Amino acid sequence: MANLTDNTTTTLPTGLEKPILAGITLETAIKAVVILVAMIILGRTLRKIIIRESKETSLTWIINEDTADIVFRMFVLGGITWSLFEIGLMAYPILRTTVGNITFAVGFFYFAYLIARKSKDYFIMSAGRRPSPDVQIKAKIFYYTFITVAFFLSLNFAGVSTQLSALLAAAGITGIVLGFSAQTVVSNFISGLFMYFDKPLNIGDPVKIGELGGVVEDIRILSTRIRAWDGTLIRIPNEKLFNSNIINLQGYPARRVDVRIGIAYSADIEKAIEVIRETLDKMPLVLAEPEPLIFVEDLGDNAVILSIRAWAPSEKWFNVKTELISKVKKALDEAGIEIPFPQRVNWFAEPLRIKLEKET
Structure with a gap:
């Protein structure tokens, strides 16, 4: 009788001899779930404690709702990582590293980013409503430096730092090309x-x-x-x-207001200057020191040009200028001093002959 027993064996493809979930038992699964739930509960508890303490402490820049959220996320991510480690997924190899190394590196960089952003915002907020450029630049330099260091540390934790030299060497030519384009x-x-x-x-x-x-x-x-x-x-x-x-325009606390105004040739110049000076004295935002100057600047075609130079607080410069023009115009009108409009006199070489026609 022929032997019907099949003694052939089936060989699984490389990498499939041991499935990823083959080592998971009911005990390890329950343990992983318990760890995850416990870390979430602990994170929520600490979050509530930090929020409650933030209402009673003066260190609100570090003990606040943002910090509470960061702590809660850290515990949740830590619980997920721990749970995956218990069921054996963290040891699964990927290229020349493991899932555990990559997970830890991603988590480390994520929380480093949150801390760097929070620190940058604190530096800017602590400088008041109008932070100076040095505060802005210091905060941003700290932020980018912190992120850069965290990035390279994350690569090291992920186990790919040994491949960086080869990667950088391969990207050398590309870096030269990009260098020219990035010079701006x-x-x-x-x-x-x-x-x-x-x-x-x-x-x-x-x-x-x-x-x-x-x-x-x-x-x-x-x-x-x-x-x-x-x-x-x-x-x-x-x-x-x-x-x-x-x-x-506000580099110094005081700024000069320059106004030019013309008066008629028939007007009394001394009287006009006196009227303008009295008007300036009644304006509280016109500084007494430096003293305002009022003088004849030019003899124009149609008017005598008076120049007014008064000093005002820089932040109120525009308001002072518009108010000054309005009040000086009104004061000169009340004093009977004419501000002439442009006039032109035409002279002809020969007398003009005008023909009048009667209406029919």
């Missing part, structure tokens, strides 16, 4: 650092840069944002800004 970015970054030391403007300052003007809204590593007088947003690269003539 580098130039803007360096210009931003130079502006940090030069300090030509602060956030909230009204400025004029070439034909552009507005209020500084933000100073970043690569560019500066200005809110124009009409409410539009202007983004100026730091390289262009650093090489431009920057006029800071």
Whole structure:
């Protein structure tokens, strides 16, 4: 009788001899679930404690709801990692590393990012409502430095740091090409650092840069944002800004108001100057020191040009100028001093002959 027994064996493909979930038992599964639930409960408890303490402490910059959320996320991620470790998934190999190494590296970088962002926001908020550019730049330099260090540490934790040298060598040519294309970015970054030391403007300052003007809204590593007088947003690269003539309209506490006004040739100049001086004395925002100046600047075609130079607080400059023009005009009218409009006298070489026609 023929032997019907099949002695052939079936060989599984490489990597499938032992399925990933083959080592999971009911005990390990229950243990993993208990660990995850316990970490979530512990995280929620600590979150409530931190929120309650934030209402009774002066260290609100670190003990607040944001910190409570970060702590809660750390416990949840830690519980997930621990649970996966218990069921054996964390030891599963991927390329030359493991799932556990990659998970820990991702978690480390994520929480480093949260801490760096929170620290940057604290530095800026602690400087008040109008933080100076040095505070902004310090906070951003700290943020990017912290993120960069955390990134390379994460690569090391993930077990891929040994491959970095080969990767960087392979990307060398690409780096050279990108270097030429990124030279503008580098130039803007360096210009931003130079502006940090030069300090030509602060956030909230009204400025004029070439034909552009507005209020500084933000100073970043690569560019500066200005809110124009009409409410539009202007983004100026730091390289262009650093090489431009920057006029800071509030760089000093006082700023001069210049107004030119013409009076009729028949008017009394001394009386006009006295009327203008009395008007300025009644304006509380016109500074007594430096003393306002009023003098004859020019003899125009149609009027005697008087120049008014008065000093006012920089932040009130526009209001003072508009009020000054209005009140000086009113005071001269009340004093009977004429402000003439342009006139032109035409002379002809020969007398004009005019023909009149009667209406029919």
